Amino acid sequence: MTIQQVLFIIISLAVLGAALFVVTTRNLFRAALMMILTFFGVAGLFVLLEIGLFAVAQVLIYIGAISILVIFAVMLTRGMQGMVPRNAQAVAAAVTVAIVFAVLLLILGPLRVTIDLARWPVISLFAGNASPREVGGIAWTPANQPVPPMSETYIADFGRALVDLNQYLLPFLLIAFLVDVVLAGAIFIARQRRPAEVIEERRLRAEEDAEEAEAMRRAVPQPALPESAVASAADH
Amino acid sequence: MQNVLNGIPLWWYLVVSSALFCIGLYGTLARKNAIALLMGVELMLNAANINLLAFWRYLAPDTSGGLAFAAFVLVIAAAEAAVGLALVISVYRTTRSIDPEALDQMKL
Numbered sequence: 001m002t003i004q005q006v007l008f009i010i011i012s013l014a015v016l017g018a019a020l021f022v023v024t025t026r027n028l029f030r031a032a033l034m035m036i037l038t039f040f041g042v043a044g045l046f047v048l049l050e051i052g053l054f055a056v057a058q059v060l061i062y063i064g065a066i067s068i069l070v071i072f073a074v075m076l077t078r079g080m081q082g083m084v085p086r087n088a089q090a091v092a093a094a095v096t097v098a099i100v101f102a103v104l105l106l107i108l109g110p111l112r113v114t115i116d117l118a119r120w121p122v123i124s125l126f127a128g129n130a131s132p133r134e135v136g137g138i139a140w141t142p143a144n145q146p147v148p149p150m151s152e153t154y155i156a157d158f159g160r161a162l163v164d165l166n167q168y169l170l171p172f173l174l175i176a177f178l179v180d181v182v183l184a185g186a187i188f189i190a191r192q193r194r195p196a197e198v199i200e201e202r203r204l205r206a207e208e209d210a211e212e213a214e215a216m217r218r219a220v221p222q223p224a225l226p227e228s229a230v231a232s233a234a235d236h
Numbered sequence: 237m238q239n240v241l242n243g244i245p246l247w248w249y250l251v252v253s254s255a256l257f258c259i260g261l262y263g264t265l266a267r268k269n270a271i272a273l274l275m276g277v278e279l280m281l282n283a284a285n286i287n288l289l290a291f292w293r294y295l296a297p298d299t300s301g302g303l304a305f306a307a308f309v310l311v312i313a314a315a316e317a318a319v320g321l322a323l324v325i326s327v328y329r330t331t332r333s334i335d336p337e338a339l340d341q342m343k344l
Contacts, residue, residue, distance in 0.1 A: 035275055201330060
């Protein structure tokens with residue numbers, strides 16, 4: 001058991017445990033803090049992969065920017081805390097997710113299963129003469145191939161590839177454009193409304209409420225007033 | 237076993253990333269709160285990044301394609317988190333609710 005294996009197991013358990021807390025807790029603020037722990041764990045996994053650039057980028061971007069943004073949003077929408085964490089599809093979602101994980105494990109894990117269709121009771125009628133086949137496992141890994149060493153200058157090579165016309169310049173420029181648009185768009189969407197806009201929004205909402213009340217009144221049949229009640233009201 | 241780096245085979249990273257992805261998927265499908273939904277999406281994007289970088293390191297560490305892919309995923313995740321949270325704040329200001337199921341004015 002090398003030290004890297006021990007570290008990997010500890011970091012993975014931290015990542016998955018914190019992620020489970022994030023998706024099951026009722027307290028949004030604690031969920032945000034546990035999400036920060038998840039991101040730290042993922043940065044640790046990147047360090048184990050010997051990719052220092054992405055470990056630092058993960059900490060800077062995910063923890064330094066996205067998590068702070070999430071905490072801002074949690075604080076600005078304080079009125080809706082304390083709701084039941086699960087919605088109506090929770091059980092179906094859990095079952096689906098378990099199936100997805102089982103299928104992924106079969107494909108990505110080292111387990112290889114031999115399926116012989118001829119021995120299955122009903123399917124064998126349609127299988128014909130299909131030979132038993134192996135599924136699962138990572139069939140594509142060439143045997144006995146050691147992991148190539150990483151070059152010392154991988155950051156410089158990556159930087160050069162991002163500005164090289166024949167490599168990744170176009171996606172790089174597109175991403176830069178995307179970030180500009182997103183910056184402007186997010187500010188515009190979440191802007192503080194000016195008083196005139198606030199009055200306009202309130203008027204529109206009042207109109208919508210009035211229309212809805214009118215529609216509901218028309219949908220429910222009005223009960224007819226008894227004659228005696230109308231006559232007595234006219235007398236007094 | 238093949239594809240072992242410092243004692244860690246590749247499939248360990250893939251199992252961890254698929255588990256994280258499935259946890260994020262459950263968080264996105266089963267939560268009533270729009271911000272918690274976005275947190276699940278961030279977990280899924282992190283899982284994809286782990287997957288990409290593990291494959292890059294174990295199979296082709298002398299190229300830059302895997303790094304570029306992972307970098308773009310990182311940037312897009314940040315951008316999408318910003319826009320999503322801006323939308324949540326805006327919706328909260330007008331409707332005082334962050335339950336995504338309450339936004340059904342456009343339903344047929």
